[in-house]
Amino acid sequence: MSSSPSAANLLALLRRNAASPAVALRLFLHLSSAASPAPPRSTSFLARLLAAQPAAAADALLPRLLRHVLSFPDPSPHLLALLSCSNVLPLRLSLPAFRSLRALASAPPPPTPVYNRLILAALRESRLDLVEALYKDLLLAGAEPDVFTRNLLLQALCDAGRMELAQRVFDAMPARNEFSFGILARGYCRAGRSFDALKVLDRMPSINLVVCNTVVAGFCREGHVEEAERLVERMRAQGLSPNVVTFNARISALCKAGRVLDAYSIFKDMQEEWQQGLPRPDQVTFDVMLSGFCDAGFVDEARVLVDIMRCGGFLRRVESYNRWLAGLVRNGRIGEAQELLREMTHEGIQPNSYTYNIIVSGLCKEGKAFDVRRVEDFIRSGVMTPDVVTYTSLLHAYCSKGNITAAYRVLDEMAQKGCAPNLFTYNVLLQSLWRACRTTEAESLLERMSERGYRFDTASCNIIIDGLCRNSRLDVAMGIVDGMWQEGSAALSQLGNSFLSVVSDSSSRQRCLPDRITYSILVSALCKEGRFDEAKKKLLEMIVKDITPDSVIYDTFIHSYCKHGKTSLAVKVLRDMEKKGCNPNTRTYNLLIRGFEEKYKSDEIIKLMGEMKEKGISPNVMTYNSLIKCFCERGMVKKALPLLDEMLENEIVPNISSFDLLIKAFCKIADFPSAQIVFDAALRTCGQKEVLFCLMCTEVSTYGRWIEAKNILEAALEMRISIQSFPYKQIIAGLCEVGEADHAHSLLKLLIAKRYTFDPAAFMPVIDALSNKGKKQDADMLSEKMMEMADYNDDLTTDSGKTIPGSRKHDHAKNGQSDWRALLHRDDSARTIMKITKRVRTGWGQRGNVYEHKQLQSDDFYVLENTG
Structure with missing residues (x-):
């Protein structure tokens, strides 16, 4: 009687111990041997069982199975059984089995399905070189590639961008299916060659919706919208109705090209004319349109769309909220972003780590140290659980400002919180140290990385090479690159012994090639x-x-x-x-x-x-901007203006720079009506209204067109646009200088009525002018308001160290300019102003506090409303 169980009994034993794969493997090793090998079905079952384990366990157990199988007299059936489940095995485990099988002289070549599974696994892991090697081995082994095999090779060549070779493989295929055409067409579209993709589509026996959508999206990405429209019409003519995927591709591509209004026109048609056969917008349509508005700066339009999504039930996913959140942060609406976070909680939408990282990254990218401190406070407040991305964004913000000390503090906090930095985190800090010529600290960081088991990759080496080049050590960098071909990252030892600890791993030689x-x-x-x-x-x-x-x-x-x-x-x-x-x-x-x-x-x-x-x-828009700039700087602005129409005809959306160049050029030659026409066109085209109003206001002010500047500023105030960057003080002073004190006075009153906070120094020219005109009561009222606003701003700064957004006081101190108090002591009309100031302060003391005094004023414009 045989000491080994039958094939059925062994398989049954393995199945009974399926819950304990390690035990099943021990049974297999014990009950099978060279004298009585196990049946191949058992080998296949056990391999699948072990592959389902966590990666660490599978890496430990599967090689033992492979070694045991190789001890059998004829391991080839068992190796084939292992390879039959290569679709679930990692390539690093299935590849040794394949090589062992090919090394057996007596073994038959693997069948084509085995090659297909291995090639597919190589594609999943982006091992395009291995795909080509396996295909060549298949041909050498005498196996016959099928359509699936050739499609895999075609996909690998397309992924590698080798489109000419992919085309030759496609042309040589004895048989093709729809996937063959789709793979090649998608490859051409990804390479930016949609016209070649259209030729592939033309060769299809029958038109295919998926391939058509691929080519439509490709044309849209490359700006060939008319070609995309023609293809859509061709689809309809051949009885193939464009679906929502077709329209989403068009909308997405138009948004990425900056043609958001064109994209919205299509979106609107889908909403309103669906009864005419157009598909209704789906979740993807709304999300893409929302991102398009936000990326182009159309925040108000995006807000309307969000309301539509909210009513239609399309604002129920955290991904949609994240898009809107990212748009608000990107456009500087941090307060609204925080409100949106509260709305998510109220609606039962659980923010994920990406949600908080949007805010953290957005605040960090604003480039203000104050904001970075706010981020740290936000992280420590407990409203979020920071992950490695959060901390890395914070660390990157400090590094970008050269604050290495704070970056180290973030690194230490990560260690305290049990959040392990990844190699990218260290690379960010390493790059900052090298760019700052702090090589000693860079070496210390390398030692720290070594202690924690990190090993260099090519990206790390590139950081050091870049740092050397930036620090005038180009020849050293070139020597290291030459050494990397033989020694890998060990070539960095040319920089000193401290580098040896992180480059001594022999595996780095293969990993760190230029x-x-x-x-x-x-x-x-x-x-x-x-x-x-x-x-x-x-x-x-x-x-x-x-x-x-x-x-x-x-x-x-x-x-x-x-x-x-x-x-x-x-x-x-x-x-x-x-x-x-x-x-x-x-x-x-x-x-x-x-x-x-x-x-x-x-x-x-x-x-x-x-x-x-x-x-x-x-x-693109940069191409045209170069030509516009060239014309403008040569004084040929009249030739530059038609380029705007040409851009729109070519479906290229002008940007802020396009309008900036033209507005400045027209103002320079005193053609202000033409500048106004360009400004009006910009408002219709661009979403960045604050930048445009500020630009136009600044330019007309520069040339002393004070009334026009005042009108533009008032229009901005009515739209609730922030005036932090506007030259409002210069406008007020300019109006007073040309005898338009009443206009300056009305502008001040509008600023107060709209609850804007601004620099109290803006009052001074108007007080001067009103005093000179004998309007003592108006001057007194303005003086009181000025002192009240100055004291209020001082209290805010003293109590919290912060300055109200929109106030220019902080900016003047930062820029080294005199503040409003210095204006009180200037030579012109100093005596009059000082008398008014003294009288105002005395009046407050006699009558009580400022609020009681304000109740006696008849002009409601002067009620304390400057806290906005």
Whole structure:
């Protein structure tokens, strides 16, 4: 009688112990041997059982199973059984089984499904090199690739951006299915080649909705909206109704291109004309439209959309709230963002870590130390549980301002709270130390990383290489890059023994090889120093090392040549990159156009823009802005104005810079009516009304157009726009200087009535003017109001150390300018002002407090309302 159980009995034993995989493995090892091997079905079952365990347990148990299987006289059936479940096995565990099988001389080649599973696993882990190697091995083994195999290879080539080779594989396929066409079309769209994707669609036996949606989205992303519209019409003509995915792709692409109003037009049609066959907006439609409004600065429009979502039940997910929250933070509406947090709690929507990280990141990016302290208070208040992203955002904020001490404090707090920093956290601090030339502290940080078991990756090495280049140690950086090819991160030992502790791990040799970013850093540094010949050698070295230069590398050469005034060489680089098969993009041409812009060569810019159109490269708003700037600086503003219409005809939305250039140019030549026309067009096009009003107000003030400036400022006040950056004091003083004291007086009263807080110094010119005109009562009332506002602001600053938003007092102190008290002692009309001030203070003392005194005034404009 055999000592080993039958196949059925062993499988039954394993199933009974399925709850304890380690026990099942011990049974398998004990009951099977070289003399009596287990049946392959048991091997497959046990492999699936072990693979379902946590990663640490699976990594420990599965290799033991593999070693045991290899001890059998004929392990090939068991290896095939293991590979049959490679769809659940990590590649690092299934690949050794495959290699063991291929090493057996007597074993038959694995069947095609086994190769398919391995290739699919390699794709999941982005091992595109392994996909190609497995496919070649399949052919060498004599196995026949099926459609699924070729589709996987096609996908790998598309993911790697190797579209020419992907096209050849596609053309050589003996049989294709709809997935084959879809994979290639999606690859072309991701590569920015939607017209090539359309050719793939044209070759399909029958039109497919998914592929059509892919190409529509591609056209929209590249700005070819008319082509997208034609394809949608073609879909309808062939009986294929565009669905909500089609429309979402169009709306998303238009929003990303800055054409938010066009996107909203489509969205509105979906809402109002769904009975005509248009799909109704879904959750994705609303979310995309909300992000589009927020990204473009249309906060008021976004708020209306949020109300619609709230009524329609589309504001029920934390993801939707996060989009609105991010929009508020991005546009400086921190107070509203905090209100939204409270609304989420009231509506039963549980904020996640990303919710709080939006606020933390938004506050940190405002770049004010005060706000960063607020973030720390927010974190410690207990309303959130900070994670590594939260702390890293906070640390990054301090590092960006050079406050390394505070960044270390955040790092220590993470350790106290049990929140382990990741490598990215350390890299942020490491980058800041290197850029600040604090190499000793950088070495200490490296030792700290070593103590905690961190090992360098290529990103860490790139930070150090970048730091060396920024600190005039370019030759050292180049030596380290050369050493990385042989020694990995151990090449950093050239910087000193303190680096050895974090680079001594032998695995780092494989992990820390130079990549495209490494060479981008070196090429950029060499070009900045004008060492173009050496930069070219590094470009050739990349190619030899099989690192394909991308457009960023070539753009670096173009930018540097233009910066050094060598535009002719920059043009040669453009021609060379085309010969090398690296297609220039909009950014490439913009850099070259910027070089000609600085030389005021508008004719060359026009030629390059024409060349872009011939090659199907869409100019963007930056392209047109360069031409507008060139015309304006040459005094040809009349030629610049039609470019706005041309941009809109080409479905390019002008931005703030476009209007800024034109408004300033028209004001400079005293053509204020044209400046007003541009301003009105900007208000209809852009969402950043505060910036536009401030821009127009400042420009007309600069040229002494005080009445126009006052009208613009009053319009901004009616819209409740913050005037913190407005030249309101200059406008008030200017009105008084040209004898328009009544206008200045009415402007002051409007500021108070609208509950604005502003610098009390703004009162002084009006008090002077009214006193000179004999309007003693009005001057006294203004003086009282000025003193009252100054005392109120002083109390706020003294009590809390804060200044009310909108007040200019803090800004003046910061900029070293005199505050309102200094104006009291100026020479002009000093005696009159001092008498008024003295009388006001005496009056307060006799009558009691300021509030009692105000009740006796008949003009309600002077009631204390400046707390807004």
